Amino acid sequence: MHRAMSGRGAHDGAASSRRGVTGITCDVLVIGGGPAGLVAARETARANPSLEVVLLERDRAIGAPVRCGEGVGSKGLEEFISASGAGADFISRRITRVIFWAPDGTEVRVAEGDVGYVLDRTRFERALATEAGREGAELRVGTEAVGMVRENGGWRVSTRGPAGDGTIAARIIIAADGVEAMAGRWAGIDTRVPSRDMESCAQYVVSGIDFDPDAIYLHFGESIAPGGYAWVFPKGIGIANVGLGVVALRADGRPARQYLDDYVGKMFPAGVKTSYTVGGVIVHPTIKRTVADGILICGDAAHMVNPLSGGGIVNAMKAGRLAARTAIDALSAGDTSEARLKRYHEAWMSLMGDDHVRFYRVKEALNKLDDSFFNSLARTVERIPEQRRTLGRIFAHALVKHPLLLPVIAKYFV
Ligand SMILES: Cc1cc2nc3c(=O)[nH]c(=O)nc-3n(C[C@H](O)[C@H](O)[C@H](O)COP(=O)(O)OP(=O)(O)OC[C@H]3O[C@@H](n4cnc5c(N)ncnc54)[C@H](O)[C@@H]3O)c2cc1C
Structure with missing residues (x-):
């Protein structure tokens, strides 16, 4: 089992050994090696090669096991990785x-x-991990964050991995630990669903x-x-x-x-x-608070899934990139306080989060409708010639059929 896959990564504290995991310090510690965490690590290391970036992944392999339908929109994906050419075996x-x-x-x-x-998510995440490693991030697979405490203006994270228990001190944390979202809770953030x-x-x-x-x-x-x-x-x-x-x-x-x-x-x-x-x-909008002193939360951990579709891969990557940018700025300004990191939350809400609030309201309205509504909507839409059938037109027909949706759409889409 490999522990440090690659990268420049962490440096050891004076009284500790690199092998024993204890006493390691780094600038940015990313918890979780899914799409959010991998993009966060890659972007941080790429933007500022002098930063020491470490990523922890609890599972013994990046990208496995796959718990996903693996569907992504082409535009969203290609913002992060090319989907053509020899490298796109994912x-x-x-x-x-x-x-x-x-x-x-x-x-x-x-x-x-x-x-x-x-996608083939195992290969996809491996491709992102390879890029993160090449940029200089250190990936520690099979290593779980099990708790954390504030220390010297940053965080000290307890870890459990192949080499035993240890700790890693970080100036800032990017928490991308998925639906279980423990790191946010450790920092006092409400991530309940x-x-x-x-x-x-x-x-x-x-x-x-x-x-x-x-x-x-x-x-x-x-x-x-x-x-x-x-x-x-x-x-x-x-x-x-x-x-x-x-x-x-x-x-x-x-x-x-x-x-x-x-x-x-x-x-x-x-x-x-x-x-x-x-x-x-x-399928819930973004949590109200995605940052605390020295920590930013992204991806599923911060409920950044599209609540209508349940899709979260591209959202997670967008949030990972935004978290990376905010972390770099905060470190260079020497201010990782919640007050400064709040700009991440604001940027996310205007990028995607506000739309998710709207989608959530549409979902709630749709939830009140029964099967007969969808059956009759489908039969109406079937009559629109296929080349003219767009999601917008389907929505328009849905409105005519069910005025209950009207206030939602009028308020949030018009
Ligand atoms: C059945 C199913 C189908 C789905 N289908 C789609 C789809 O078709 N399209 C789509 O866009 N989205 C889909 N999703 C949602 C999508 O999988 C997630 O939104 C996406 O994976 C979120 O990425 P993430 O990086 O935030 O979290 P994750 O991908 O969950 O990654 C979090 C990582 O953190 C690790 N971790 C957790 N705790 C710790 C810890 N304490 N220490 C170290 N590591 C830790 C986990 O092992 C995991 O690898 C689906 C989800 C499910 C369950």
Whole structure:
């Protein structure tokens, strides 16, 4: 098992040894090696090579296990990494259309063009990690942050890793530790999620099935995925991530996996399930406070997922980049106080966070509608010629059908 994969990274305190992990100090400590943390580490090291940047990842490999449908929009992805050329082996499939299935099975094809990609997240995160390492960040895999205390204007983080227990002192922390979000809590930040905004997801990789390999499918219905939706995201011809998310409060005590087994049994009875995963998606707007003295929180840890779609990969990377920039500025100004770091929160809210508040309100309004609304909407939209069918037009029809949505849209989209 490797401990320090690469990079310039940390330096040892006078009374400690590098091997024993104890007494290490660095400028920026990133907790969590998902998209948010990897981009934060890469951008920090790239922007200021004199900074010592260390990233801790609890799992024994960056990018595994995969707990994700792996779908991303092309524009968002390409802000961070090129999706073409020899290095882009992390693209499983290019997606050119979106197909919605209404609860009664009515099919609505929407976008045609450059929709996005289904990633191979293990390779994707490995590619980001390689770039972070090349820029000089030190990646410590299999090393978990287990607690932290304020010390000398920064933080001292306790760690547990292959070489045993240790500590790392850092001038500033970027917490990117995903849905569990312990680092934020240790810093006194409220990262709790209301149970109505936590989706439990389950997913199989299913092979030997028949579907359009250039499309992603989103399937709605109270009996299919209460409070969420089911997805089919192609990994290749005849093979797809087939998953769904449910809000436990609306799921009649049945776990996501039961809904998924029913779904796969009905939709793909001949499919072969080759892997299984579960995970939580926080469909809640950004937490009210994403910074405290010496710490910035980004990605799922700060609830930065799009609450309508549940997509969080690109958001996490955007937040990681913003956190990196803010951390660098704060360190060069010699001021890592909450008062200074607040500019990260403000920048995030105007970049994405305010939109998420709007999407959340739309989600709440949609939650009040039942299957018959979506069935009749799908039948109306079906009548729009396919080349004129845009998400905007679908929304317009939704408004006509259900005035309940009107105040939400008028207030937030007009
Ligand atoms: C089933 C499912 C399907 C999804 N599908 C999609 C999709 O299709 N498209 C999309 O955009 N989003 C999807 N998401 C959401 C997406 O996976 C997340 O939004 C995204 O991974 C967030 O990135 P992150 O870096 O914030 O967190 P994560 O990717 O969760 O990374 C956090 C990392 O921190 C590590 N960590 C945690 N605690 C510690 C600690 N104490 N010390 C050290 N390391 C720690 C974890 O091991 C993990 O590697 C899905 C989520 C689920 C569960």
